Amino acid sequence: MIRFARPPALALAVLLAGCMVGPNYQRPEMPLPTHYPDAPPSPGLADVRPDWWTLWNDPVLNELIASARTDNTDITQAVARVEEANGLMREANAALWPSFNLNGTAGRGRSIVTGFGPVTGNFYGITLGTSFEIDFWGRLRRLLESARAQALGTVFARDVTMLTVTGVTVQAYFTLRSIDAQIAATRETLNTREQYLALVRRRVDGGVASDLDLNQALGSRSDAAAQLDDLVRQRALAQHLLGVLTGRLDLALEPGDIDHLPVPVMPPPGMPSRLLERRPDVREAEQTLVAANAQIGAARAALFPTISLTGDIGAQTTDLLKLLDAQGRVWSLAFGLSQPIFNAGRLEAAVDVATAQSREAVAGYQHTLQTAFREVSDALTNVSQYAAEEANLRSSLDAARNTLRLATRRYEAGYSAFLEVLDAQRSLNTAELNYVRNRQALLSAQVDLLRALGGGWSPDTTLADPPRRSDALSVGRSAYADSKPAAARCESDPVVRRAASLRACPGIAACRVTAIA
Numbered sequence: 432m433i434r435f436a437r438p439p440a441l442a443l444a445v446l447l448a449g450c451m452v453g454p455n456y457q458r459p460e461m462p463l464p465t466h467y468p469d470a471p472p473s474p475g476l477a478d479v480r481p482d483w484w485t486l487w488n489d490p491v492l493n494e495l496i497a498s499a500r501t502d503n504t505d506i507t508q509a510v511a512r513v514e515e516a517n518g519l520m521r522e523a524n525a526a527l528w529p530s531f532n533l534n535g536t537a538g539r540g541r542s543i544v545t546g547f548g549p550v551t552g553n554f555y556g557i558t559l560g561t562s563f564e565i566d567f568w569g570r571l572r573r574l575l576e577s578a579r580a581q582a583l584g585t586v587f588a589r590d591v592t593m594l595t596v597t598g599v600t601v602q603a604y605f606t607l608r609s610i611d612a613q614i615a616a617t618r619e620t621l622n623t624r625e626q627y628l629a630l631v632r633r634r635v636d637g638g639v640a641s642d643l644d645l646n647q648a649l650g651s652r653s654d655a656a657a658q659l660d661d662l663v664r665q666r667a668l669a670q671h672l673l674g675v676l677t678g679r680l681d682l683a684l685e686p687g688d689i690d691h692l693p694v695p696v697m698p699p700p701g702m703p704s705r706l707l708e709r710r711p712d713v714r715e716a717e718q719t720l721v722a723a724n725a726q727i728g729a730a731r732a733a734l735f736p737t738i739s740l741t742g743d744i745g746a747q748t749t750d751l752l753k754l755l756d757a758q759g760r761v762w763s764l765a766f767g768l769s770q771p772i773f774n775a776g777r778l779e780a781a782v783d784v785a786t787a788q789s790r791e792a793v794a795g796y797q798h799t800l801q802t803a804f805r806e807v808s809d810a811l812t813n814v815s816q817y818a819a820e821e822a823n824l825r826s827s828l829d830a831a832r833n834t835l836r837l838a839t840r841r842y843e844a845g846y847s848a849f850l851e852v853l854d855a856q857r858s859l860n861t862a863e864l865n866y867v868r869n870r871q872a873l874l875s876a877q878v879d880l881l882r883a884l885g886g887g888w889s890p891d892t893t894l895a896d897p898p899r900r901s902d903a904l905s906v907g908r909s910a911y912a913d914s915k916p917a918a919a920r921c922e923s924d925p926v927v928r929r930a931a932s933l934r935a936c937p938g939i940a941a942c943r944v945t946a947i948a
Contacts, residue, residue, distance in 0.1 A: 451569035452735070453728020456721050459793050461800050463707070467808045483881045484601050486695035487874075491684065492604050495677050499600045502678025506596055509589040516582040523578035526571050529563035529740075537751075555754050558745030558761070565740060570732030577725035584718035590711035598882040600676045602875050607669040608689040609871035614662045615688065616863040621655040624856060627839075628652050631849065644849040651853055655860070689870050697814055697877055698884065707803045710885035716792075716799040723785070723792040730785040733778050739767040803883065810880035817873035824866045831855070831862040 536556040544550045631648040634640035674682035748759040835855040841847040
């Protein structure tokens, strides 16, 4: 025989099930061009490994990145903020559960008892008390939803910090190697100009050249020496920066050359702009929006009555040995209801504040997407243009070397003045430095492109449509499953694991909360 719940029990179940006030999260529409400017759609996409800095196949660089990702203080602070947010999320989750307190009393006193007069004696008591706010309007669940989003936001903020520190370290290393190449070129220039100075001295001593030629040669040699001193200073500063980034303040690197660094194949310019959705800063901005949206519900719930449940059970006696006897048992159970009547509009103002903050977060999310689109577009343009300039600068360098060789022959044969040689020397020095600096700019632009794409990515995991609706308390595992490598890191993150484990509101006021992620 089927037994139906009694009406009072059914009514109590409906009461405790509760509801949720406030808007559920909806990802704002942000129309972006399908592809980046001046870039036709690409027929295929190549994977970029998560450890993208290994594309340059430099063991020294790999070692520096490993040190930076473990010892950099910015990353350490970001990890600490993740742990802090994890604690705040657990604190918000604890508010959904009843709290229990064990209280004990013992004392001696004098009181007036009607019919007996004054009585002096001992008293003892022990009680187990509980208090619980029934989350009927979803205020606590909205606060938990906000705390969970903030916790996930710190995870993505940590990823942003790691990506930024990695990119800055790679670019600082490229700067160091560029300066090394410029120092080598300048030393060669200085050596050549010293040889020319010796040549001019011999010609002056032989009466073939004038003191003007000698002074011009001296000035040219001094210019090269001063340029070398400045480059040595710049190298020391670049090495100091690398020491701070890697946490190795005594870092000392042997000179190297930027030419040995390969120019790896970059993602094609026709990649879809939807790849921006996997950037950690974009995901962090969205979690900020999720948290702000949940605060609207928490503020609205404060307008409604607060329902609380309190209870105590224990024993009281005047004889300590009889404290646990049945005759001394006491208990109480009470429901409380508190409805705001007048607060001069404070609660309504709090709703307006939360709504305005949500609109601000929407604008921030859209601005982050726009900035990400611009950064990728700029990086694609820089990579393309610097690569095109390299061939022209190589031709200019070869021409400058030939010009100096011909000018030297003409001067030695007496067909031209030394000024022609000086011009050829300056042109060669400029061409050598421009070529090295362009190679550095090309490598740095490639780093900017990989950073703008959020690090390594794979077309098999980034082109799928992002999930639109999921449990607000399980977004940590489901809504970001399409993100790599960020999701792969999040899977092992304690904050995401805890957020994923909070799949339903615990306690007797449990209910399913839906949200858009």
